[in-house]
Every structure is written in C-alpha cells, then in structure tokens.
Amino acid sequence: MLRYFLKRLGGAIPTLFIIVTLSFLLVRIAPGGPFDEEKSLPPEILANLERAYGLDQPLWVQYASYLRSLLHGDFGPSFRYKDFTVTELIRQGLPVTAEIGAAALVLALGFGILIGVIAALRQHRAADRAAMTLAVAGIAVPSFVVLPLLGLVFGIYVHWLPVAGWEPGSIRHLILPVIALTLPPLAYVARLTRGSLIEVLQRPFIRTAFSKGLPLRTVVVRHALRPALLPVAGYLAPAVASIMTGSLVVESIAGLPGIGRYLVQGALNRDYTLVLGMVILYSVVLIGMGLVVDLLYAWLDPRVRFER
C-alpha cells in the first residue's frame, strides 16, 4: 500500500513541476509587460519598477528564484494589490473558499449518493424518473444562473436569507452560495451512483447475498455499495475541480472574499503574479485530490493495489 502510494506521489511531482515551469514561461513570453497602463510610464520609472520586482534579471535567474521562493511557500509580490504578497492574499481568501468548497463537496457526496441509491432501488418508477430529470437539470443549469435566481426568491421575494455579502462567522450568508455550488456535482454523483449500483446489483455475488436471506438494506449497504462507489471515487477530482470553478463565479456574485474572487480580479487586472500563484495553488489542490482518489480506489478495490 505504501509502495503504491509512493509510486503515485512520484508521478505527481513531475506533473507539478511541468505546470509551474509552463505557467512561469507563459507569463514571461506574454506580449506586454505587467506595468503597461493606458498612460505609458517614463523609462526611468519603468526600469526602477522592473529592478524592484527582479524583472531585469536573465530569465533563468528569475525562474530559479521563483522556484526557490515557491519552496518556501512564497508566491512573490502582487503586481496590483500594492503592499500585499500573493501569499498574504491567499492566506486571507483561502479559509472562506475552503469552507464553502468543503461544505459543497460533503453535501454533494452525501445527498448525491443517497439520491442515487434511492433511484437505483426504484428503477423506472416515479421517484427514479423525478430524480434523474432533476439531475439533468442540476448538471445543465449553470451556477451563475442558479445563484441569482435563488437570491431573487429567498432574498428578495421572501426575505429569508441575505442575497449577497459576507460577515465573519455568519452561516446565513453562506447558505445560498453553498447550495449553488453543491447542485452540479450532486446531480452528477446521483447519476453515477444510480448507474453503477444498478449494474452491481445484477452481479452474481449480490444474488448469493440475497439467497442467504439477507434483507435488502444489508445487501445494499454491506455488499453492493462499496463496488458501486468506485466511479464516484473516480469522479472526486473532477468534482473538486467543478466546485473550484464554480466558486469563481459564486464568490463574485455573492461578494465573498475568497480566493476565487481574487483570481477573477487578478485576471481582469492582468495581475500576473497573482494569477500565476492561483493557478499553481489550484493545481496543487487538484493533484493532491488525484492522490486521494488513488488511495480511495485502492481501499475500495483491493485489486488496484497489486496492479503492475
């Protein structure tokens, strides 16, 4: 098991290295510098600015020093938020994003699996059809349509919840954003669970379990669910990607001070170091999630551990 994990980890590190190198190079070969404004700066000031940010050094020196500071968890200074380093901005925003993201992931998995199991056990009946129709809607309707509509109904028409805004520690402000983030992965998980559970329930070992006289509940929970959850485990990394993507718009709409909003602002302001740092951060999270999925796979399906 440990060997298997180390092997996967060994595969992840070069990927991360390639991402960092590629993104770094992309930023540097981009047409136009970070200090291009509507009014062009006097050459002396530009030269001073470039020296201050180390941009006058040869490319490989810049690259080496960026890598070195990355290893210390330092993403460099932000080009637009003066007096802030990217690391500081991330430290401010990450807790909010992580909070709504984790809540959305847990809710999507919990309810998605529950709905999927119910639909599978009532295949082709009304509950199944209703659930699957809603699932298509959940997958198709984008969060940036859902969230304003939720705000319209619950915030403006019935005044139950705030439409947007954020207060430290206030759960009420997070309810609608979390719902909007949860729906797409929830719908997907429900569909995956239903499909694979239906398939697993037709396998011989399930017939054996039933013929032992076990009740349906035990068969599903003890025998069928574990193999049926394999595709769901595989979907975990895309689910996190979908939630992270969703949090970009959700944070912008709801006015939450998370890193998603910083990324969008950074992109609009062409804040190179900020966007570079965010892309690397998101990559680390996704690759880390991929490793978690590998471990889950090994746990759910022992055959994986002995492969190759």
Added chain:
Amino acid sequence: MTDTFWGAARRRLLANPGARLSLGIIVALVALAVIGPWLNPNGAETLDWSHVATDPSMAHAHWFGTDRLGRDLFVRTLRGARVSMIVGLVASAVSVSLGLIYGAVAGYVGGRTDDVMMRIIEILGGLPLIFFVIFLTVVFGRNEYLLFVSIGAVGWLTLARIVRGQALSIRRQEYIEAAIASGAGTARIIYKHVLPNVIGPVIVYATLAVPQIILLESFLSFLGLGIREPRASLGTLIAAGAGEMEAAPWILIAPGVFLTLLLMCLNIFGDGLRDAFDAGGRR
C-alpha cells in the same frame, strides 16, 4: 451493414421521447436565434430612452422588456444566443478535430509514440484547465479568436482517449492489413480507414461537448473574460441581469431561461444519442 447500424441507431433515438422533445426544442431555439431578431422591430444596440428597464409587454414591442440602457432584450437575448451557439459550434469543432487526430495517430501508430502521447494527455488531464483558459486570457489579452481556440483546447482530452482505444482495436483488423499490403502510407490509412470507423462515438461525444463548451463560454463571458461589450453572449447578458435583479428581474430571466433550456435539451439529446449508439455499438 452500415445502413442497418445507422438506421437502428436512428430508430432507437426517435423512440426516446425525451430525446425527441429535446431535438424539437433545440431546432426551435436555433431557428429563433437565426431569424428571431428580424421579427422584432428593435435593433440590438438601439437605445430606446422612453423605455428604460421596462418590464416585458406586448404593448410596446419590447417582448422581453428592456435593459438599463433601453436596449430590447428579445433581440439582445437572441443575438447573444447566436454568439453563444457559434462559439459552441466552432470550439467544439476545434476540440473534436484535435481529439480525433491525436487519438487516431496515438492509437494507430502505437508503441513508444503512443506511450508518450498518452503520458502527455495524462499530464494535461491533471491540470485545472479552466484556470489555464483564464490564464491565457490574462496573458494574451481578451482576444475572441483566442477564446475559441482555448475553449476548444480544453475539451479534446477525453475524445482523444476514446478515439485511441477504438484505433487500437481497428489496427488489428484485416482491412488495415490489406491497405498496408496494397502500399498505403500511414497518413492515408489513418485518414481513409481509421477515422471513418471511429465516427460513432465521435458524434456522441461532439453532441455532449457542445453544451459544455457553451457553458464554458458563458462562464468566461459572465466573469468579463470572454465576449465584450457592445457584443453580447448569453453569459454577458446574465451577468448584466444578475446586477439588476432586485429592480428588474426580467433582465436576468430572459437570457437565463434561454441558456438553461438550450443546455438541458443539448444534454438530454446527447444522452439519448449515446444510448442509441451504445446498444448498437457493441459489436
């Protein structure tokens, strides 16, 4: 053989009521986007100062109401839908061609080439591609052509994998041996024999790629990173509507409903298509 394969797939597709209804709605929405703007007397960028942010009504020819600048939302929604649909089609075409060629080459050539090409896919698959698209728009500015390419470049990985799998099995067929024996080159065999034989899954995938790409484009436009004013796509219209929700909810509702309906129908139709091909695809 081919006739019965396609015929059977079509029969199964048309026997699926959800897919049939979705196809009907898709056709209607496309027709509306193409001819709709001419049905209404208002222009897409005409400012009607006597009707600023008015609600929908048949009385003043603003059937979906107007926005903050008095622009007609019926015309703007349909024009925006047109832009979204074009981006969806072009970017899907980019993505499908890339995946098709890449997958066919990797699968047919095989060996070390295949290993390297699949390793690249694996690495790209581990990247947060949407963030790279955002990154590209930052680096190269907000160029609409680049938008097509970068959105298209995101979606081709899955297709390349599917096509490669198919090509691997096709490689061992006798007609390929016959083609090699008669002196055909690798490029010709891929073009003439491999590509036509993987077309079934490709059609299904392309249909399912279109809604994803439309969603992605709207997403970027919503954030202000895609299509720019005065041109509009469904994403920019929804963004404008979300800001005016309290006073004028119809500004959000018209493009929001259009986009939702389009995406849902494309997804249901794509699922139906996949089911129709799947049953016949297992030879």
